[in-house]
Amino acid sequence: EAQVTQNPRYLITVTGKKLTVTCSQNMNHEYMSWYRQDPGLGLRQIYYSMNVEVTDKGDVPEGYKVSRKEKRNFPLILESPSPNQTSLYFCASSLLGSGANVLTFGAGSRLTVL
């Protein structure tokens, strides 16, 4: 089944404890992206990647890092999480070539930082 897989789905952590949210897709998509969803704000892009070793900032990149060492994986790293990073996170992927290409989303990762 074609899908984007995120782990963990739920995580409660404490301020300053480094964590990584993994994202993997099995569709050979070049493009991958991370979004965060907060009540009343919709979804906002954190980082994106157009291909292996090519990453760039989105609208809200502060406090996050990403890497794209393999085409299928795009982990989101919180080096020193803070309470304002409590949010619902989505990884998404698509083919490049046309803006009409649909983004496929993962199931979301609910992160709470105490």
Added chain:
Amino acid sequence: AQTVTQSQPEMSVQEAETVTLSCTYDTSESDYYLFWYKQPPSRQMILVIRQEAYKQQNATENRFSVNFQKAAKSFSLKISDSQLGDAAMYFCAYRVGGSNYKLTFGKGTLLTVNP
């Protein structure tokens, strides 16, 4: 910067009735794409419908259709014969062609379907 506005934070509809969700966007681009995504309580983001800006014909997908008014920069979603399973948060989204492929989302409209 492109913005997407959903002016209705919440809407409700009776089962089997029709409801229209509003969306407006602001852009100076000519090549772009518009989407409606559905987010049920499971939180999964599900594509409902897609519209290419260069197409004049409004997109339809079964009970879902859009009213795309390019000059007015409006992209409303009509749900016909509403079903209980349509209850969800609906997000309007915009994407510029040939860009970083970023989806810019509205803040969402929470749709309740009453039996």
